[in-house]
Amino acid sequence: MDIKKIHYISGILLFSFIALHLSNHLYSIYGAEAHIQLMKTLRRLYRNTLVESILLLAVIFQIYSGVKLVLLRKKSAGAFFEKLHIWSGLYIAFFLVIHVSAVLVGRTVLKLDTNFYFGAAGINSFPVNLFFVPYYALAILSFFAHIASIHAQKMKMQVFNLAPVQQSYFILGIGLSITILIFYGLTQQFNGLAIPKEYEILTGKLSAN
Numbered sequence: 001m002d003i004k005k006i007h008y009i010s011g012i013l014l015f016s017f018i019a020l021h022l023s024n025h026l027y028s029i030y031g032a033e034a035h036i037q038l039m040k041t042l043r044r045l046y047r048n049t050l051v052e053s054i055l056l057l058a059v060i061f062q063i064y065s066g067v068k069l070v071l072l073r074k075k076s077a078g079a080f081f082e083k084l085h086i087w088s089g090l091y092i093a094f095f096l097v098i099h100v101s102a103v104l105v106g107r108t109v110l111k112l113d114t115n116f117y118f119g120a121a122g123i124n125s126f127p128v129n130l131f132f133v134p135y136y137a138l139a140i141l142s143f144f145a146h147i148a149s150i151h152a153q154k155m156k157m158q159v160f161n162l163a164p165v166q167q168s169y170f171i172l173g174i175g176l177s178i179t180i181l182i183f184y185g186l187t188q189q190f191n192g193l194a195i196p197k198e199y200e201i202l203t204g205k206l207s208a209n
Helices: 003-030 032-046 049-073 080-108 116-123 129-154 164-188 196-204
Strands: none
Touching: 003 032, 003 049, 003 080, 003 116, 003 129, 003 164, 032 116, 049 080, 080 129, 116 129, 116 164, 116 196, 129 164
16 A cells, blocks of 8 residues: 555544544543543543554554655655644654553553543643653644644635635644643642642652552
C-alpha cells in the first residue's frame, strides 16, 4: 500500500480517538468527577482488546509513515503551513511514543487508573509541571496545527468569506482556546482538592516500592 494511504488511514483513526479524548479533557471544566464519569462512558467504545489493538497499530503506522513522509518532503517545504505540517507531525510522533508508553506502564506496572488524575498530577505539581505543562500544551496545539496545515494545503474554497489560509488560522485559534480551557479544567480542581496518594508516584513524591 502507498505510504500516503497508510498515513491517511491511520491518521483518520487517530483523529477520531484524539477528538474524543480531547473532548473528555475539555469536560474537566465541569469538575474532576464529571471528567471521570464521561471517561468511563467513552471507555465502553475504545477500552477493549479489539479497538485498543487497532489504535496501537494506527499509532505505529502513523509514526512510521509520518517519519518517512518527512524525509521525503522536508527539503521541498517552503510555505508556513507546509513547515508547520512537518514540525507539528514530528511533535505528535514524539508525544505518542512517550504518552502511549506512559499510559501502558501506568496501567500494567503501576496499576493505576489512567484517568483525570493521571494527567493532572504532573500538571499541578512543582517542579515536574515545568516539563508536563509545555509537554501537554504542545501536544494539543500540534494536533490542531496539523489539522490547520492540512486544511491550508487541501482546501480550495472560501467559507464565510474566509480564504483557506484564513480558515487555517481560525483553526489554530480554536486550538489555542481549547488548550487554555483544558488546562483550566485540569488545574482548577486542585484549589483544595488533593491528588490521591497512589498518583504521587508520578510526581516523585512516592516511591515505586
